Amino acid sequence: MMMVGEIKVTRTKASRIAEVDFDNIPFGRVFSDHMLVADYSDGAWQSPEIVPYGKLQLAPAMPTLHYGQAIFEGMKAYRNADGKPVLFRARDNFARMNRSAERMVMPPIPEGIFLDGIKELVRLDVNWIPNQKDSSLYLRPLMFASDDYIGVKPSDTYKFVIFTCPVGKYYSEPVKLWVTREYVRAAQGGVGEAKTAGNYAASYYAAKQAQDRGYDNVLWLDGQDHRYIEECGTMNMFFVIDGVAVTPELSGTILHGITRDSAITLLKDMNVEVQERRVSIEEITEAHEAGKLDEAFGAGTAATISPVIEIGSEEGVLQLKPDAERKIGPALLKQLTDIRRGLADDVHGWIELV
Numbered sequence: 001m002m003m004v005g006e007i008k009v010t011r012t013k014a015s016r017i018a019e020v021d022f023d024n025i026p027f028g029r030v031f032s033d034h035m036l037v038a039d040y041s042d043g044a045w046q047s048p049e050i051v052p053y054g055k056l057q058l059a060p061a062m063p064t065l066h067y068g069q070a071i072f073e074g075m076k077a078y079r080n081a082d083g084k085p086v087l088f089r090a091r092d093n094f095a096r097m098n099r100s101a102e103r104m105v106m107p108p109i110p111e112g113i114f115l116d117g118i119k120e121l122v123r124l125d126v127n128w129i130p131n132q133k134d135s136s137l138y139l140r141p142l143m144f145a146s147d148d149y150i151g152v153k154p155s156d157t158y159k160f161v162i163f164t165c166p167v168g169k170y171y172s173e174p175v176k177l178w179v180t181r182e183y184v185r186a187a188q189g190g191v192g193e194a195k196t197a198g199n200y201a202a203s204y205y206a207a208k209q210a211q212d213r214g215y216d217n218v219l220w221l222d223g224q225d226h227r228y229i230e231e232c233g234t235m236n237m238f239f240v241i242d243g244v245a246v247t248p249e250l251s252g253t254i255l256h257g258i259t260r261d262s263a264i265t266l267l268k269d270m271n272v273e274v275q276e277r278r279v280s281i282e283e284i285t286e287a288h289e290a291g292k293l294d295e296a297f298g299a300g301t302a303a304t305i306s307p308v309i310e311i312g313s314e315e316g317v318l319q320l321k322p323d324a325e326r327k328i329g330p331a332l333l334k335q336l337t338d339i340r341r342g343l344a345d346d347v348h349g350w351i352e353l354v
């Protein structure tokens, strides 16, 4: 065991890296050698530890398992053109995690645990950052209620964990989305903009119905009018209508995507007009009928910029242009990737060397 700043580090005695086929990595199933664990008890965060990746011991009464008091983040580490590890907008994920913590009545995580912990983990498992195109080291910080008590109230104790996974593409094919008017992901006043576990479990039923119809996921509409597009659960949405990029505004019910924010900034840099506003499924359908729906794509950390090729609903199917015929989505993905890889200037200060 050694100490790095405030962090106790116990290195693995048996790295698993030689077993990994970095050319074929399924998303989220391969974990690097180490993880960070920190406990919150007696009203304070205790010293974080980095230990070999492995199972945690948890009480069956733990309220996370019953009531879902749990939050997480998704972020990525890359290698730049010089082979050095870099983080992308890590401070924005840190800030969002603490906004989710506040909404879910959980204690804020100190920067010294979240950001220093991520950097130390990435340094330790630097060889797990894939070199392959479209690949990166996905970082998953999470926090959950860990009391041994089933009363319905915020927990007194919490666990904060960060583990990392080498990943390739989240969607290997262009995405097909199904519009549901029956189910909603989030309603005004709810927890839709918090990155909390229950938002994802709550989407599975409608997602299964979409998948049974041959679609990848749901295109969620707002909970009040069942007309305005929200997000797709794994990504925020962008539509290019007659050359203008339109994305649903941050209404309180959708995730404040960091890739969404990066996409808005980079599109403006590319002189593409961006409108953050309400956009209804009827507007999308009419634009498609008029031949003006140039593109649709999702933006997310795991999904990066993923083209949407089909939008289906009870009213019909909108078939979109293949990626090879698109201009804006592919140019945006290239610019985002080039910044992450150090091949384009980081004019917005998004990159941090580890």
Ligand code: COI
Pocket (backbone or CB within 6 Å): 073, 074, 075, 233, 234, 235, 300, 301, 302, 303
């Ligand atoms: C991410 O993009 O990092 C997410 O958290 C979305 C999904 C994979 C759960």
